[in-house]
Amino acid sequence: MSNERKLMHIVMFPWLAFGHMIPFLNLSKLIARKGHRISFISTPRNIDRLPPPPPALSHLLNYVKIPLPGHDVVPDFPINAEATSDVPYDKVVYLKLAYDALQQPLTQFLRQTSPDWIFFDFASYWLPSVASELGIPSAYFSIFTASVLGFSGSVQVLKGDDSEKQPRKTLEDYTVKPEWVPFETSVCFKIYEITKIADSVITSPENTVSDIFRMGSSIQGCDIVAVRSCWEFEPEWLKLLEQDLYRKPVIPVGQLPTVEEEEEAADESKNTVWRGYKEWLDKQGKGSVVYVAFGSEAKPSQSELTEIALGLEQSGLPFFWALKLKRGDWDTETIGLPEGFVERTKDRGVICTSWAPQLKILSHDSVGGFLTHSGWSSVVESIQFQRPLIMLTFLADQGLNARLLEEKKIGYPIPRDESDGSFTRDSVADSLRMVILQEEGKIYRDKVKEMNGIFCDGGRQDFYVENLLAFLQSYSRN
Structure with missing residues (x-):
């Protein structure tokens, strides 16, 4: 059996927010503990702010620094800002533009290393087509729960395809249960919540891409969707995603609680x-x-x-x-x-x-x-x-x-x-x-x-990681 288990090289490419980077890193550690090699890509300042790889995993978990572009590419981007925590809310749009400019160096890295898989975030909506051209399977890893994804809707809803038939035409439409959710739930926005984020999530400033379009394109282009969730917590939402909304593999990876042992610090x-x-x-x-x-x-x-x-x-x-x-x-x-x-x-x-x-x-x-x-x-x-x-x-x-x-x-x-x-x-x-x-x-x-x-049960979390890896290994052999 052990000979059938191929050891993989997996690239991780999270969005530039610590609420995204940390779950990506937690999943990276769990995969590395199984003997697989991880290339975790982010910007220099973000990587310097993350905990170093545990000594036992240092040969398997490799941080890769790719600098953001300069002001010649994104003129209005704040100097020394590399994460959402570094900028006020209204400047995050420039961080996304700078993140989009990482496409070229990331493509070069993928071409040179030929990984078995790349796990990416909602913001890098351009990545699935890059990975496909290079023959690399891609997984959209959602740090959002299955209920958030389910509430958000299908690719067609997210991308605004056939806008005449869009079920959401006003902000008030986000404050009720969506028509595609067949079970009772109170999961929806309050009007003050959706109003506050509408300018980046639903619409976007000129020459930029909204968050829901990014998410829709990411889901459409990826090979599988991995979700920070578990069947014991959101079974009905996970089933809705795979069978009704996405029609492609949706794999829960567990809740990924942070293990602090190695983060006892050296500092x-x-x-x-x-x-x-x-x-x-x-x-x-x-x-x-x-x-x-x-x-x-x-x-x-x-x-x-x-x-x-x-x-x-x-x-x-x-x-x-x-x-x-x-x-x-x-x-x-x-x-x-x-x-x-x-x-x-x-x-x-x-x-x-x-x-x-x-x-x-x-x-x-x-x-x-x-x-x-x-x-x-x-x-x-x-x-x-x-x-x-x-x-x-x-x-x-x-x-x-x-x-x-x-x-x-x-x-x-x-x-x-x-x-x-x-x-x-x-x-x-x-x-x-x-x-x-x-x-x-x-x-x-x-x-x-x-x-x-x-x-937070260790055995349950291990089950989800093993299940994910078995799928990745099986898929890559097809």
């Missing part, structure tokens, strides 16, 4: 920072601390920041807040905490505006809940350490994730105005206390423990 400065935070966490009561983090991309408005801060204060709970006040040097929108907030809460709160070791914090016994944007990597990490979710969405797929989590009683959304998404300090404080302390919130505390066995 002594980070260890020192963590020791200080741990001392503070050690002094707090078990399950009492709110961990607050909204990912590398989301940035609250000033009014939102004020209500979050005053809600934390009003809750009376201790908190650790990983707070991002600025997205890169080009972010000119200044926001700040309410006057006197830091002084008033200094005895029960930590505000971290630099690096925060999220896995270590969530793993600490004092943490009782996670106030989150509902980005899926943060969701998986919260479930990994059995911390119930209190949800406050901002961008991208977060609203759809939040509906799914609410539907399954894994997370509780902070009540907001249905039209503009505004919320109050009272709703923040009441939501935190309910989920972390009160009997009413016990369902969320219990459910996240139940989900831990589905999301």
Whole structure:
């Protein structure tokens, strides 16, 4: 049997966002542990910010740096920006243009190395045709859940083919269950969520390509779709994708929880920072601390920041807040905490505006809940350490994730105005206390423990990786 298992060379090419790069990297490590060779491609600064390959995998997991083009190619692109976390939301369009300009050097790399497969992200919609010309099978690897893909629709819907028959003609059409979903679900956007992202996801600035067109072209051109999901969590959505919407192989790869062992760091400065935070966490009561983090991309408005801060204060709970006040040097929108907030809460709160070791914090016994944007990597990490979710969405797929989590009683959304998404300090404080302390919130505390066995069981995750590899090896022999 062992002679039949071909060892493969697989190229990974994620979009330039850490919420995408980290799942790609986690899958890369799991595949490399099976003896296969991985070339993980990104830009120099992003690779320098990723954890180094574990020593045991260093001969199999190879980082490949391809620089972004200069201002002669994308004149308006911010200097030294290589990830979505480096730029304000309205500048991400230039990052996509710079990413598109990686087509030529990536093609050259593929031609020189002739890998067995390439796994790519939604943004590189041009890659399937490149891979096909070179005779390389391609997999669109979706870090979005099966429910997000299912809600988004078929290739025809995503690309706007035959626009006269398009089922979605207004933003309100995104706030209801799609006609092609045959089962009951609450997964849809709120009007304030889809309004905020419509200019990049649905439409796009002149001479650029929308996100849904990129996704539709990626799905249309790839050989298979790999999804960060599992049958135990989203069976009906996975079945919908493969049998009805895509009509091609759809393979769940598991939830890909991050394994921290090798990321214990060599960086002594980070260890020192963590020791200080741990001392503070050690002094707090078990399950009492709110961990607050909204990912590398989301940035609250000033009014939102004020209500979050005053809600934390009003809750009376201790908190650790990983707070991002600025997205890169080009972010000119200044926001700040309410006057006197830091002084008033200094005895029960930590505000971290630099690096925060999220896995270590969530793993600490004092943490009782996670106030989150509902980005899926943060969701998986919260479930990994059995911390119930209190949800406050901002961008991208977060609203759809939040509906799914609410539907399954894994997370509780902070009540907001249905039209503009505004919320109050009272709703923040009441939501935190309910989920972390009160009997009413016990369902969320219990459910996240139940989900831990589905999301984070090592044997189950290994099954999904083995299943994926068996398919890739079988397909490449055809």
